Amino acid sequence: MSKPTDNNTMSAGGVTRQTFLRAAVGGAGVVYAAGLAYPVYRYVASPVEKAAKESxxxxxxxxxxxxxxxxxxxxxxxxxxxxxxxxxxxxxxxxxxxxxxxxxxxxxxxxxxxxxxxxxxxxxxxxxxxxxxxxxxxxxxxxxxxxxxxxxxxxxxxxxxx
Amino acid sequence: MKSLLLSAYSWADERLGLEELVEFARHKTVPVHSQAFWYYWGGLSLFFFLIQFATGVLLLLYYRPGPDAYDSVRQITFDTNFGWLVRSVHSWAANLMIVAIFVHMFSVFFMKAYRKPREFGWWSGVALLGLAMVFGFSGYLLPMDDLAYFATKVGMEISNLLPVLGPKLADLVRGGPDVSEYTVHRFFALHVVVLPAVFLPVLGFHLWLVQRHGNALPPSEETRPAALRKNETFFPDFMVKDFAMWLVAFNILSVLAFMFPWDLGPQADPLKPAPLGIHPEWYFMSQFQVLKIFGDWFPGTLGEVLGMAVFTAGGILWFLIPLYDNTQEAGRRARRATWFGLFTLMALIVTTIWGYLAL
Structure with a gap:
């Protein structure tokens, strides 16, 4: 946990540490969710893909x-x-x-x-x-x-x- | 938007009393001390159970019990997109769930968290471990490859030790004198309907008790004056760490399932000899080895009966520990219980390793 005073420390790009952390955590979450959802979707959709191939x-x-x-x-x-x-x-x-x-x-x-x-x-x-x-x-x-x-x-x- | 959400919340709150739950969560605390690491293992067991629930439903989309069982698992593993992964996660999480439950149980034992008023927590927890092992045993057969077939065959022979009634019971469970497609159907019904139907209410009871009594303090903390003990809020402090542990567990599970995909052996064939080195899953290894040891000491059925008797007696003692180690004082009785726990842990580890070395 960072001290509250650190929260608004500006970096060269003008992004606060808090914004950066939020974006990083959110991004990682999205990557996780996608990594989880993709195989599950493909697994469930298997027969659909098979039928499409057949037809x-x-x-x-x-x-x-x-x-x-x-x-x-x-x-x-x-x-x-x-x-x-x-x-x-x-x-x-x-x-x-x-x-x-x-x-x-x-x-x-x-x-x-x-x-x-x-x-x-x-x-x-x-x-x-x-x-x-x-x-x-x-x-x-x-x-x-x-x-x-x-x-x-x-x-x-x-x-x-x- | 925000005011709309708020009014929707207060609409639901008026009818469901949500504010009471929020209030409860706000005041719930978790002790902080050197042994607090062990508090995460119940949650980890729950996490793996949730994984089992989700992947189990996914496997149900393609699994066919009965004569088709092997072929359907072959199709899941080789013909279905990511089927190998779903199956691998289900198998790995099953094993990790048993690991987590064992760690949870022994940490509860050594922290003496089974003492008044938490006896029912202990009993329901041991019941959940027993159910998890039956989950494991019944699920192991479902792919119907040669290992599954022979492991189940051998496992079912244990019931023969119970005179007269045992063999009859085993025939009923198998649906005949041998493991067959009927057995697969029965184990399937057990694995996906009966066991979840029993497991879920016991789990609900167990979790409710945890909420009711809170986390138990280990004896070393109990003796410290209350003013010196530290606590953190359950929400959000503990929960964030809890989820972090889940994330670690999820990563470990993913790596294992990806790097070591669960194998599918050749189709079960009663006419083929049993594969060399056949052995039960690791969580039955200790029983397996104890039976073997007693069988060497006392040839014939006597050894097996004695082995089973020792294991059953140990299990009953284990289950009843809250009744004979129930005082808060760190007296001789409490020390004896700790020795009993250490002995049990060592015996399980030694016989399990011994079992693997003797293969």
């Missing part, structure tokens, strides 16, 4: 998916995102995210009604374009590029949306 994938190959019967759909994960591959009756293919743009429920392809439906709040999407047709969804489902080969179906992030 950074640009291409997924679904083996043998070319055998999918026309008029039916298949669920798969694009990175960490639930997604859906539809083989239409006319032989065309569509792949899109299966996460409702309203509140994030996983949507469902209704084969009899030929539509994508969300059971949570009754949102409906067009199975060919992903456009939101009726109900609360504010945006269309994002589509992927589809390439059908003899070995499987290659799904990739569509260029225009990447």
């Amino acid at each position: 950074a994938v640009t291409e997924v190959t679904l083996k043998d998916a070319q055998k999918l019967a026309p008029g039916s759909a298949l669920m798969f994960k694009f990175g960490s995102r639930p997604s859906m591959l539809i083989h239409h009756d006319d032989g065309t293919w569509t792949a899109l995210t299966a996460v409702c743009t309203h509140l994030g429920c996983t949507v469902h392809y209704q084969e009899d009604k030929k539509r994508i439906h969300c059971a949570c709040h009754g949102g409906v999407y067009d199975p060919k374009t992903g456009a939101n047709v009726s109900g609360p969804p504010p945006k269309p489902l994002k589509r992927y590029e589809v390439k059908v080969t003899d070995a499987g179906v290659i799904i990739s992030r569509s260029q225009d949306r990447a």
Whole structure:
């Protein structure tokens, strides 16, 4: 503890000892708090970082998916995102995210009604374009590029949306 | 801004009586004397417990008991950001907490701080040490590596010394005749739910007693006239120093956890032979060695039973010290208690070192 008379001793720079000490102690405290908070934050955020890495994938190959019967759909994960591959009756293919743009429920392809439906709040999407047709969804489902080969179906992030 | 804070404070004060607490803190003092250094060790024990609480919750984010236990600890240690550090801090602080409690207990013993009216402080403190050791024993198994597995296996065999009831009890605790995923689940429930639920109220009681009775004076101070004794205020004088000690403890803990990250052995496999030199944690080493010594003297179960009996009797004497060393005079009885404490301390140290040398 310094004597009270020392408290206002000016140094060359015009900073009192008390101000300097306060700043030093405060600075050390901030460094400590940061040194403590950083590893804890990174530790807690580990799965978040992992998921971000996973969803950074640009291409997924679904083996043998070319055998999918026309008029039916298949669920798969694009990175960490639930997604859906539809083989239409006319032989065309569509792949899109299966996460409702309203509140994030996983949507469902209704084969009899030929539509994508969300059971949570009754949102409906067009199975060919992903456009939101009726109900609360504010945006269309994002589509992927589809390439059908003899070995499987290659799904990739569509260029225009990447 | 300041007046807003003040009126918020007086609003809360009217309803909660905060001013009484402030008044209490203002008048609370801590004795100043040559042995005052030992007053910090209870606070240090508390500090390490708080660290255990925080890092324990962090480990709970990723730990999975049961058949996955080893794999989840492997993931924490190698696949999770700073997981090795969180685990290392938890393991190191566990050991340092036991060290701090031991230092605290022996300093209380030699300062004779267990005498009237502080008997319940002593008893709750010894209970907290016992609970901390069960915390240590149950936590040691959770990673399910080979050391954890065999240490728990051996530790549980001790219960066989209790005839008839012992083996049955051990089967129930293990969830079968052998240490298995059921044991991990049970120890996990014990470690993260049952023990904290018991520990926290006892700790609260212990701390409340400290507030109620204040710091005890060692006999050498007690004999000095009251006018010559010195005191300092708890707030802020003692508390600043207390926090400085916490900071020192935190730095030591950080350096240990960083420089010597806690190891994870190979996965437990009952079919593999026990690793050479397997031994319990240091705070069980003394018991381990006493059992071994008595086992050498009296082969068979007799030695182990005698060893356990000696340890149990010593523990009971230790626990009951406030009842037979209860006078304030520095008479023969008080001296005997001091000798008993010195003997206990020496016996613990010697058998622990002996145990490590005999590995």
